Amino acid sequence: MNQTLQERIELLKPKNAAKSLNVLGRMLMDNREMSLWERDTRTLPRGARRWRRRALEFAREHIRPLAARADLNPYDFDPKPLLAKAAREGLQTLLVTPPIGRAYTLAYLRGISLQTAVVAEELATECGGLALLLLAHNLGIAPLALSGDLAAFFRHFVPYYLKLKFLGKSDTMAFAITEPEAGSDVEDTEGGARARLVTTARPTAGGFILNGRKCFISGARAADKFTVFAKIEAEGLDSWSCFLVEKGMKGFSLGRRERKMGQRACDASELIFEDVFIPGKNLVGKLRSGWANNRNVLNYSRPVVGAMALGHGRGAFERCLEFCRATRLGPRLLIEYQDVRLELADMMISLWAARSMVWQSCRQFRCYQSASAAAKVFASDTAYKVCNQAMELMGDHGYLHLHGVERAWRDSRLTQIYEGTNEINRLALFEHQMTTDFNGERSSETEQI
Amino acid sequence: MPSETQREIGAEELHRYRDLARRFAKRSLEPLFAADYPDGNLAFLPQAVEIAFSTGIVASPEPSMPGNVYGIWGSATDELGMTPSLLLLSTIAETCAGIAFCFHAQGLASNLALPANRELARSPARVALCLQEGFSPPYLGTINEPDHEAPVRISTSATVDGQGYIIDGKKSFVYSLDGVEAYVVFARVGEKWGAFLVPANDSGVVRSDVGPRTGLRACRLENVEFNRVRVNRAARIDEGGARELVLRALGLNWAGMSAIAVGIARGAVSAARRYAAERYQGGSRIENHAAVKLLIGGAQAAAEAAELSVFSLTACDFTKVRTLVKPAATKMTVLDLCARAVTDSLQAFGGYGYMEDFGMEKRLRDITVLKSAAGSPRYLRQLIYDIERDDVE
Numbered sequence: 108m109n110q111t112l113q114e115r116i117e118l119l120k121p122k123n124a125a126k127s128l129n130v131l132g133r134m135l136m137d138n139r140e141m142s143l144w145e146r147d148t149r150t151l152p153r154g155a156r157r158w159r160r161r162a163l164e165f166a167r168e169h170i171r172p173l174a175a176r177a178d179l180n181p182y183d184f185d186p187k188p189l190l191a192k193a194a195r196e197g198l199q200t201l202l203v204t205p206p207i208g209r210a211y212t213l214a215y216l217r218g219i220s221l222q223t224a225v226v227a228e229e230l231a232t233e234c235g236g237l238a239l240l241l242l243a244h245n246l247g248i249a250p251l252a253l254s255g256d257l258a259a260f261f262r263h264f265v266p267y268y269l270k271l272k273f274l275g276k277s278d279t280m281a282f283a284i285t286e287p288e289a290g291s292d293v294e295d296t297e298g299g300a301r302a303r304l305v306t307t308a309r310p311t312a313g314g315f316i317l318n319g320r321k322c323f324i325s326g327a328r329a330a331d332k333f334t335v336f337a338k339i340e341a342e343g344l345d346s347w348s349c350f351l352v353e354k355g356m357k358g359f360s361l362g363r364r365e366r367k368m369g370q371r372a373c374d375a376s377e378l379i380f381e382d383v384f385i386p387g388k389n390l391v392g393k394l395r396s397g398w399a400n401n402r403n404v405l406n407y408s409r410p411v412v413g414a415m416a417l418g419h420g421r422g423a424f425e426r427c428l429e430f431c432r433a434t435r436l437g438p439r440l441l442i443e444y445q446d447v448r449l450e451l452a453d454m455m456i457s458l459w460a461a462r463s464m465v466w467q468s469c470r471q472f473r474c475y476q477s478a479s480a481a482a483k484v485f486a487s488d489t490a491y492k493v494c495n496q497a498m499e500l501m502g503d504h505g506y507l508h509l510h511g512v513e514r515a516w517r518d519s520r521l522t523q524i525y526e527g528t529n530e531i532n533r534l535a536l537f538e539h540q541m542t543t544d545f546n547g548e549r550s551s552e553t554e555q556i
Numbered sequence: 557m558p559s560e561t562q563r564e565i566g567a568e569e570l571h572r573y574r575d576l577a578r579r580f581a582k583r584s585l586e587p588l589f590a591a592d593y594p595d596g597n598l599a600f601l602p603q604a605v606e607i608a609f610s611t612g613i614v615a616s617p618e619p620s621m622p623g624n625v626y627g628i629w630g631s632a633t634d635e636l637g638m639t640p641s642l643l644l645l646s647t648i649a650e651t652c653a654g655i656a657f658c659f660h661a662q663g664l665a666s667n668l669a670l671p672a673n674r675e676l677a678r679s680p681a682r683v684a685l686c687l688q689e690g691f692s693p694p695y696l697g698t699i700n701e702p703d704h705e706a707p708v709r710i711s712t713s714a715t716v717d718g719q720g721y722i723i724d725g726k727k728s729f730v731y732s733l734d735g736v737e738a739y740v741v742f743a744r745v746g747e748k749w750g751a752f753l754v755p756a757n758d759s760g761v762v763r764s765d766v767g768p769r770t771g772l773r774a775c776r777l778e779n780v781e782f783n784r785v786r787v788n789r790a791a792r793i794d795e796g797g798a799r800e801l802v803l804r805a806l807g808l809n810w811a812g813m814s815a816i817a818v819g820i821a822r823g824a825v826s827a828a829r830r831y832a833a834e835r836y837q838g839g840s841r842i843e844n845h846a847a848v849k850l851l852i853g854g855a856q857a858a859a860e861a862a863e864l865s866v867f868s869l870t871a872c873d874f875t876k877v878r879t880l881v882k883p884a885a886t887k888m889t890v891l892d893l894c895a896r897a898v899t900d901s902l903q904a905f906g907g908y909g910y911m912e913d914f915g916m917e918k919r920l921r922d923i924t925v926l927k928s929a930a931g932s933p934r935y936l937r938q939l940i941y942d943i944e945r946d947d948v949e
């Protein structure tokens with residue numbers, strides 16, 4: 108009974124208390140000291156697990172040292188070396204399995220987007236802008252993979268992927284749907300029917316003539332190819348078709364580069380098309396299949412955006428945790444204060460919930476609209492909340508660039524806007540459930556009362 | 557409740573204050589935002605500050621300056637209460653919170669330095685407050701006794717040395733205008749608080765910029781070290797104990813920050829309304845979509861509630877610790893409400909809200925800094941609880 112308080116606390120800690128159990132009791136109690144990251148990783152299919160570990164290493168080694176500088180001086184930052192490193196590592200070829208891509212087959216069969224989502228979280232944990240720079244490429248090339256057009260797949264996708272995979276090229280593609288007068292409208296069914304589109308394609312001998320503008324296109328400066336969606340002249344969004352536009356095509360140029368609040372290492376630029384001739388072979392999918400292709404691309408990419416948001420939240424959390432472990436308030440470290448632990452625990456709970464949702468939304472072979480939209484909305488709202496908590500916990504230090512927490516906060520805010528604002532995503536979620544019978548059976552007809 | 561020495565301030569008088577701030581913002585601040593700068597063209601800032609001084613918007617301890625009495629936190633604050641200053645700050649913050657914060661920081665330090673006018677031959681015109689150490693203001697134990705380790709004592713000390721004092725210590729997160737001539741420095745004098753006016757150009761004063769930060773960038777932000785700085789007796793502002801001045805510094809600071817937050821939120825809501833009335837999506841102006849109405853309507857409700865809360869802070873009486881509860885609670889809740897109002901207003905802009913051109917992202921950055929600065933919610937909640945528990949006089 109002569110124990111000190113500290114000794115008694117030590118004895119009561121679950122790992123020591125467990126010694127009083129018999130062998131079976133001890134076996135049933137998991138007291139291993141292991142990070143949540145490690146535990147979560149072990150729940151993943153093997154291939155996704157591997158990619159998670161590799162992406163973590165890649166992000167720490169290659170993204171972390173660049174993050175602050177690329178955010179502060181995005182105009183001087185040359186993205187090519189990083190893109191090449193990512194390509195060599197296999198991060199740029201995860202949309203399909205070998206022999207063309209680098210996604211592990213068994214994990215892929217459990218969910219096409221899972222490996223990309225897992226990687227996205229790791230990259231975004233270190234830097235939102237650099238993560239977007241790498242990941243926007245997936246979005247750019249996705250229409251080629253998802254259009255179902257085998258000719259386009261073998262003509263454009265396969266050589267491009269092989270070039271990245273075997274030569275480690277820094278080439279990337281960008282995805283262009285948004286126009287100055289049509290943002291939400293190109294992500295929403297009802298808005299789409301009323302959209303005022305300015306980018307048009309006119310059929311001509313051997314191809315099409317493209318005119319118009321796209322705006323806010325992520326990664327446009329580094330990209331060498333673009334999947335551009337355009338309506339057939341004088342028709343509506345239902346005539347939307349996807350074209351592969353290449354840098355250097357006559358009449359195609361980059362316009363204004365936006366000045367953004369966050370994710371600054373990756374540009375958002377305007378694309379200008381002035382009588383650009385697009386050869387017929389650069390039509391992706393059937394003529395007028397662009398709208399369906401676009402919606403499906405969004406289904407696959409929204410969970411990845413959710414994962415990026417999760418990464419921003421996690422980055423803020425981890426850096427805040429580091430701060431709390433290293434900073435003293437009086438005699439104690441911040442981490443030793445109860446209120447600080449409560450707040451940190453709350454952040455972890457939120458992130459864990461968001462991760463569960465993102466992974467769940469990717470855990471079927473094909474992604475579908477409701478789950479993707481829900482994961483994107485929940486993860487981005489959660490990330491923004493967590494980043495705010497982290498900043499507040501650090502007091503005045505929270506808003507200094509030095510700690511990288513406010514950067515994550517700025518980065519996270521964008522995830523509530525792009526790939527459809529969270530309002531449009533909520534509508535998309537419900538659109539998919541409009542006629543669902545929540546009592547069990549699915550009926551396509553509304554019951555007459 | 558107004559204090560006994562406070563006189564009623566009429567609607568017309570208030571209208572004059574608001575009008576003055578509006579005219580200043582329109583003429584002197586809007587040009588800063590005419591070109592592409594995320595935080596305004598700060599090259600024009602000195603000019604705007606000069607105008608603010610000459611029109612009496614900004615206070616100064618220097619009696620000959622026009623704002624000495626009626627400027628933000630000028631000497632009339634005790635008589636008129638906080639309302640005029642809160643009104644000036646919130647109105648200016650509708651256009652630029654960073655500049656409003658500059659004036660607030662200057663006014664706050666001026667207000668505290670005013671008693672020194674009795675002693676000093678010449679008062680400095682530009683001043684800044686040095687209270688905080690580490691990453692938060694002092695906790696209750698330390699507010700009461702700077703020597704108290706609850707959880708951390710004040711490290712800056714003033715020791716008597718012949719006819720004066722030697723000041724030694726480090727202060728963090730000191731907001732100021734450019735060209736500060738003196739600091740109002742809070743330090744331990746034995747077991748008590750003391751407040752001193754310390755010349756900024758003393759060789760023992762070392763200032764270091766905190767580096768890049770999220771917002772309020774029009775305002776200077778520095779850590780300031782005082783390395784055995786010698787000051788004479790007249791530099792001491794308080795009369796044998798500066799605890800009440802500490803209370804005043806904290807209370808006025810939180811009140812002013814809350815007013816600035818309200819201004820940011822009001823500016824954001826009206827910008828969002830204007831944008832929603834112009835932007836077409838989904839076949840109509842976006843203001844017709846329920847999603848957008850909910851965002852902006854909610855933002856406006858939050859801003860209105862915040863405004864009510866801020867303008868219920870009238871009395872400028874900081875004689876008891878208990879008087880800190882209201883400004884602390886106001887800072888905490890108002891900042892939360894206003895941050896929500898701003899982020900929701902930004903959301904109504906879609907992608908354009910995220911771009912520097914529309915000024916919304918700046919509002920979000922500024923308000924987010926205010927939330928964590930000079931007393932985070934975590935700190936404020938504990939302080940409020942501790943004050944109630946200890947019920948100290």
Ligand SMILES: Cc1cc2nc3c(=O)[nH]c(=O)nc-3n(C[C@H](O)[C@H](O)[C@H](O)COP(=O)(O)OP(=O)(O)OC[C@H]3O[C@@H](n4cnc5c(N)ncnc54)[C@H](O)[C@@H]3O)c2cc1C
Nearest residue numbers: 284285290291323325526528837838845847903904906907
């Ligand atoms: C940094 C950045 C990067 C981007 N990258 C890309 C990219 O790589 N490729 C690309 O194609 N696009 C990209 N985008 C575009 C992005 O997807 C759009 O910004 C987004 O879809 C919102 O469109 P908008 O900005 O035009 O906002 P708007 O559509 O104008 O929306 C304004 C507000 O109105 C609401 N609203 C609009 N319509 C409706 C409706 N029908 N019902 C209810 N509410 C409605 C919205 O929710 C929002 O609150 C990017 C955007 C940003 C900011």
